[in-house]
Amino acid sequence: xxxxxxxxxxxxxxxxxxxxxxxxxxxxxxxxxxxxxxxxxxxxxxxxxxxxxxxxxxxxxxxxxxxxxxxxxxxxxxxxxxxxxxxxxxxxxxxxxxxxxxxxxxxxxxxxxxxxxxxxxxxxxxxxxxxxxxxxxxxxxxxxxxxxxxxxxxxxxxxxxxxxxxxxxxxxxxxxxxxxxxxxxxxxxxxxxxxxxxxxxxxxxxxxxxxxxxxxxxxxxxxxxxxxxxxxxxxxxxxxxxxxxxxxxxxxxxxxxxxxxxxxxxxxxxxxxxxxxxxxxxxxxxxxxxxxxxxxxxxxxxxxxxxxxxxxxxxxxxxxxxxxxxxxxxxxxxxxxxxxxxxxxxxxxxxxxxxxxxxxxxxxxxxxxxxxxxxxxxxxxxxxxxxxxxxxxxxxxxxxxxxxxxxxxxxxxxxxxxxxxxxxxxxxxxxxxxxxxxxxxxxxxxxxxxxxxxxxxxxxxxxx
Numbered sequence: 001x002x003x004x005x006x007x008x009x010x011x012x013x014x015x016x017x018x019x020x021x022x023x024x025x026x027x028x029x030x031x032x033x034x035x036x037x038x039x040x041x042x043x044x045x046x047x048x049x050x051x052x053x054x055x056x057x058x059x060x061x062x063x064x065x066x067x068x069x070x071x072x073x074x075x076x077x078x079x080x081x082x083x084x085x086x087x088x089x090x091x092x093x094x095x096x097x098x099x100x101x102x103x104x105x106x107x108x109x110x111x112x113x114x115x116x117x118x119x120x121x122x123x124x125x126x127x128x129x130x131x132x133x134x135x136x137x138x139x140x141x142x143x144x145x146x147x148x149x150x151x152x153x154x155x156x157x158x159x160x161x162x163x164x165x166x167x168x169x170x171x172x173x174x175x176x177x178x179x180x181x182x183x184x185x186x187x188x189x190x191x192x193x194x195x196x197x198x199x200x201x202x203x204x205x206x207x208x209x210x211x212x213x214x215x216x217x218x219x220x221x222x223x224x225x226x227x228x229x230x231x232x233x234x235x236x237x238x239x240x241x242x243x244x245x246x247x248x249x250x251x252x253x254x255x256x257x258x259x260x261x262x263x264x265x266x267x268x269x270x271x272x273x274x275x276x277x278x279x280x281x282x283x284x285x286x287x288x289x290x291x292x293x294x295x296x297x298x299x300x301x302x303x304x305x306x307x308x309x310x311x312x313x314x315x316x317x318x319x320x321x322x323x324x325x326x327x328x329x330x331x332x333x334x335x336x337x338x339x340x341x342x343x344x345x346x347x348x349x350x351x352x353x354x355x356x357x358x359x360x361x362x363x364x365x366x367x368x369x370x371x372x373x374x375x376x377x378x379x380x381x382x383x384x385x386x387x388x389x390x391x392x393x394x395x396x397x398x399x400x401x402x403x404x405x406x407x408x409x410x411x412x413x414x415x416x417x418x419x420x421x422x423x424x425x426x427x428x429x430x431x432x433x434x435x436x437x438x439x440x441x442x443x444x445x446x447x448x449x450x451x452x453x454x455x456x457x458x459x460x461x462x463x464x
Contacts (some may be wrong), residue, residue: 006098027113041105044070048099048110054117057186060090063097070101070108073251088242091116125151127182129191131170135204135391135446141171142195144178151182151189172197176448196446201461203421203445206391210259210437211355211379212315212397213371214364215251217401218245218412221368229372232381232396240417240426240463245399247410248434255399255410256317258434262452269314272306274322278451280352281323281330282440287447290350293318296358302331310358310365315399318354340378347387351445363398383418393438393444394418417463428462436460 028308048065052454055061064086065073074080076098081087083101091197094116100109129146136142146154155161157179163181177194198204213221221229222236247255253271254264277394284291297311304319313319316334324330337356343349360366361374375396382388396418401411408431415437417426449455 005197005292041103042385043105044068044101044103044108046070046073046099046101046108046110048097048112048424050097050112050114053113054115054214055091056117057092057122058090060088062086062088063099063112065099065101065110067101067103069105070103070182073101074100075099089114093222094323101224115460116430122184122186123150124147125182125184125189127151127154127191129178129180129193131178131193131195134194134202135196135198135206136172137203138173138197139171141169144170144180144193146180146182146191148182148184148189150186151184153183154180155183156180160450170195174448194332198443198446199448199459199461201441201459201464202440203393203419203464204391204446205393205419205421206388207349207353207392208441209349209353209355209382210441211375211394211396212256212357212362213396213398213414214315214359214362215402216363216368216398216413217405218243218398218414221363221398222414228368231372231376232414235396235418236414236416237425239424240422240428242415242417242428242430242432242460244429245397245413245415245432246408247398247413249409250400250403250406250411252399253314253317254316255434258453259397259438260317260321260451261436262438262450262454264456266345271314271320274325275317275318275320276322279321279323280451280454281321283442283447283451284352285323285330286449287445288351289445289447291352291354292333292335292343292350293354293356294335294340295356296337296338296361297335301335302328303334303389304331310360312359312364315356315359315362323401328388331394343383344382344385344387349387352441353429389420391421392419393421393441395441397434417460419464422463426463428460430458430460430462432460 044067045068050061050063052061066084072080072085073083091114096111096113098109098111100107118321125148127146127148131144133142148164151164172195174199177192179190179192182189248258249255249264249267251269253269254267257265261277262276265275295316299308306313306327318324357374361371363371397415398413402414405411435453435457439450439457440460442450
């Protein structure tokens with residue numbers, strides 16, 4: 001059946017319109033993007049606080065924070081931290097902390113202030129404190145002086161309260177440590193100084209030296225017939241001489257121990273053990289005093305082995321003491337005599353020195369003339385030094401007399417007391433032995449406790 005031309009045209013037009021409508025519908029109702037824009041993400045939130053919000057200078061506070069929609073937090077002056085947490089801070093001055101939370105939705109910041117009191121406004125005080133002189137004889141006085149900053153007053157325990165800068169005179173009966181406390185708006189500060197007190201009759205010495213000679217009687221080295229030691233005799237005439245001094249035993253080692261432990265310990269010069277008895281090193285260290293043993297020919301610093309001729313171990317008592325051999329610090333005080341001149345020149349002498357010439361230079365194997373020349377070459381510079389002339393003390397003593405001289409154990413020997421503080425040309429007739437010299441040397445450094453028989457030995461104050 002054939003349709004009229006007009007109907008066919010209408011059908012075609014309808015079809016085209018329907019197609020267009022379908023295309024439009026598809027365009028309007030088609031698929032959309034599955035990724036939301038940044039603008040659709042939630043911005044992070046943060047709560048941030050310090051507890052406590054006010055602290056004293058030097059104290060701490062805790063910063064705490066909580067967030068949502070955040071991956072991390074950055075705190076000014078601190079750094080990056082987890083999204084939630086806490087930490088302790090100690091600001092020096094009043095500080096504003098800013099915490100910035102960061103997440104997909106952006107950044108959000110929050111601040112908190114920590115107020116610090118007493119920081120800039122009230123700095124802590126400082127104090128400098130000293131005693132002059134720091135060593136005195138019993139009955140004498142010392143002046144305590146102090147200077148401060150940021151302080152309004154100073155108190156000294158056992159003395160009193162004073163202005164911020166000043167001085168006070170004290171007369172302690174025993175060695176005393178004074179503590180000054182400076183007080184100010186910013187707090188307190190302490191400083192200490194000590195005054196060493198030596199008993200009346202024995203001066204306070206800055207350095208004491210004991211020098212050992214060997215195996216000769218008093219009459220063989222002192223007097224007109226002893227012309228082989230002119231230098232030693234010149235010292236005896238100029239300074240102090242003990243004319244009734246006796247060694248304690250025979251042979252050598254027991255005398256060296258008596259001088260340093262107040263006990264003979266052993267008379268075996270071949271002794272190779274260690275000695276744990278109370279000794280001078282123990283007391284010197286307790287009192288904060290420095291010491292060295294200067295031994296001529298010692299193979300090296302800290303050497304505690306046997307004889308290396310002409311060095312003799314049994315003339316060096318410090319090599320036996322457990323206080324020394326069990327301590328690397330104390331072993332460093334066993335040194336060759338070659339170091340003595342440098343220590344003297346550089347003003348580095350310890351407060352207590354023990355000098356041991358070798359067996360050729362101490363009168364043991366060499367001649368007395370050789371020993372005398374050694375003294376003049378090595379000891380005259382010590383006596384002439386400014387260090388010694390200020391307040392030094394040197395004792396030169398022979399360890400023992402001849403073997404057949406057994407008076408008081410070790411026979412009569414020469415002992416010289418040399419010091420700018422000693423009486424000139426003085427001769428004592430008092431009976432003295434090695435324990436008396438042990439006490440004198442320690443007492444001269446301000447010690448008031450002594451090992452063994454040195455504790456009860458008579459003082460040698462008559463020489464001063």
